[in-house]
């Protein structure tokens with residue numbers, strides 16, 4: 001039987017949860033993200049954990065409601081659902097019916113998600129996938145997770161949780177995970193959280209990169225952005241593709257930096273080297289496909305993606321944080337009516353912040369330059385084309401797979417990597 005205290009606590013919680021598809025849209029989760037070790041903070045009765053586990057994912061959720069039994073949560077969900085749905089129906093014009101089409105669909109989606117959660121809950125408790133813990137203090141070890149997510153808790157409840165709580169909670173998520181994503185950035189008052197700018201400033205002062213990224217999810221009006229916070233270290237890492245300790249890559253990186261006084265000067269030298277001294281494999285019809293930075297330098301050729309790997313290697317070797325960006329463009333130059341990804345870099349310059357450059361190589365009609373803060377890329381976005389909004393710390397899987405698989409010019413032009421949505 002419930003004690004009075006337990007009863008009071010149970011009455012004070014409002015369990016309400018979303019499903020995996022919603023989480024994917026809310027956080028722009030790619031397959032790469034879904035394959036990584038994830039911590040969900042404040043997942044409550046969402047079915048994110050149950051559905052992702054079913055698909056073979058590795059996910060742990062923490063929430064204060066996990067102190068209650070399945071029966072207690074089930075009862076409370078039924079009470080809350082009646083109250084919340086009555087409120088939504090009464091105020092339906094205040095919400096955006098885009099991802100979810102109407103209140104009936106909302107009710108069936110939410111109830112479906114929470115039913116899935118309840119069916120998985122006891123097994124998940126046994127497997128320690130549902131853990132009764134609370135921000136801002138977690139028991140996990142440092143960097144135990146790749147990604148920590150927080151949906152509809154931080155920033156949303158800005159009237160109830162103060163600035164210190166927000167900063168401490170985000171710092172704790174960054175302690176246990178390499179990357180943190182938080183959605184939405186609006187409070188319940190439908191205004192940006194009053195803490196957002198201050199949180200971003202404090203995180204940047206601590207050496208993190210905090211980026212506001214648009215997502216394709218909107219239910220609360222105007223709330224369609226998330227905060228992505230990463231350790232700058234991710235943009236400096238050597239990887240099998242960005243293999244900058246390779247002797248030739250490293251010595252070129254040091255030679256190019258020689259005599260430069262600032263990171264901006266080093267970046268200009270490295271950018272111009274890759275743009276002007278490495279063939280664009282398509283422009284030169286080179287019969288080899290490179291993907292590792294060291295091979296791009298060795299064979300002096302690479303498609304746009306591969307050239308961005310070498311530029312990242314030269315800059316990371318000099319301690320300059322560098323990421324990968326993509327645009328989806330028409331590739332009519334190679335084939336009619338076809339779109340594909342185009343690869344370029346974003347570089348973190350102390351003086352200017354993130355700055356995009358395109359080292360694919362200039363030619364008639366293409367004139368990419370390094371002139372921060374002015375951005376001068378190789379291509380302007382035209383109708384049906386788009387920029388992918390994320391600065392990736394590793395090249396996209398789709399791109400690396402294509403470069404590894406298709407060995408020569410003819411194979412590549414038949415099989416350029418592509419994505420259908422800007423939210424991959």
Ligand SMILES: C[S@@+](CC[C@H](N)C(=O)[O-])C[C@H]1O[C@@H](n2cnc3c(N)ncnc32)[C@H](O)[C@@H]1O
Nearest residue numbers: 017018042043044046063065134135151152153
């Ligand atoms: C509005 S619900 C969001 C549920 C789910 N993340 C979603 O988007 O569907 C907010 C959740 O935050 C949880 N919560 C409250 N205080 C918390 C804390 N200190 N740390 C972590 N989660 C907390 C609540 O129990 C609740 O499940």
